[in-house]
Amino acid sequence: MNTTLEERYQKLIAHIAQYRQPESVCLIAVSKTFPASDIQTLYNLGQRHFGENYIQEWQDKIFRLPENIVWHIIGDIQSNKTRVVAENAHWVHTLSREKIAKRLSQQRPNDLPPLQVCVEVNISEENQKHGLAVNEVYDFCQYIKELPQLNLRGLMAVPSDADEQTVKQQMQQMNTLFLQLNQQGLALDTLSMGMSGDWQWALEYGATHIRIGSALFGKRNYAQ
Numbered sequence: 001m002n003t004t005l006e007e008r009y010q011k012l013i014a015h016i017a018q019y020r021q022p023e024s025v026c027l028i029a030v031s032k033t034f035p036a037s038d039i040q041t042l043y044n045l046g047q048r049h050f051g052e053n054y055i056q057e058w059q060d061k062i063f064r065l066p067e068n069i070v071w072h073i074i075g076d077i078q079s080n081k082t083r084v085v086a087e088n089a090h091w092v093h094t095l096s097r098e099k100i101a102k103r104l105s106q107q108r109p110n111d112l113p114p115l116q117v118c119v120e121v122n123i124s125e126e127n128q129k130h131g132l133a134v135n136e137v138y139d140f141c142q143y144i145k146e147l148p149q150l151n152l153r154g155l156m157a158v159p160s161d162a163d164e165q166t167v168k169q170q171m172q173q174m175n176t177l178f179l180q181l182n183q184q185g186l187a188l189d190t191l192s193m194g195m196s197g198d199w200q201w202a203l204e205y206g207a208t209h210i211r212i213g214s215a216l217f218g219k220r221n222y223a224q
């Protein structure tokens, strides 16, 4: 890209403001595969919420970065990584297994506020994707509500990488599920969906948290 990270950030912030009051949406800068120095650059511009997928990579970066960054874990968590997440993250967007949820609650230090969590929904019903089927979500939410060191906030989804109509249909389904669960008494306030390619649509369908990586940091190189 010919633009700088700062230019892309300022442009994205202005672009989001055309769709929504800035206070009504949380921009999560997804920094996986990018160095701590890029995170620091956005931090210096006022960005506080960052998302990471790979726990080891994230661990290698956090100790070099300011303590008041709000860390959102948006990747799958293996059981041997729950402790570092419980001790250092603020949010987990990808809960879909009881075992992982239970470990995170048990390992969350008592002097920290509960971990803020979302349940991941496999809204595109693709086999290779993580997340629960729509009809499994309510029971899993009830399970999470019993765990003392987790605070259930809402739902997260990664719609399929498909045509506009398909993506919007899936976002609409997420919106409907979110409303239904609230009618059933769950008091959710977070709908985490929307990435670089589809965040405008996600905002149309009620997203409260959008997770933007490549539109800010550039193309990812996983080989590095």
Ligand SMILES: *Cc1c(COP(=O)(O)O)cnc(C)c1O
Binding pocket: 030, 032, 053, 074, 075, 158, 195, 196, 197, 211, 212, 213, 214, 215
């Ligand atoms: C990588 C990732 C993102 C960011 O994707 P971009 O298309 O680069 O914006 C958002 N959400 C999840 C779950 C991701 O893994």
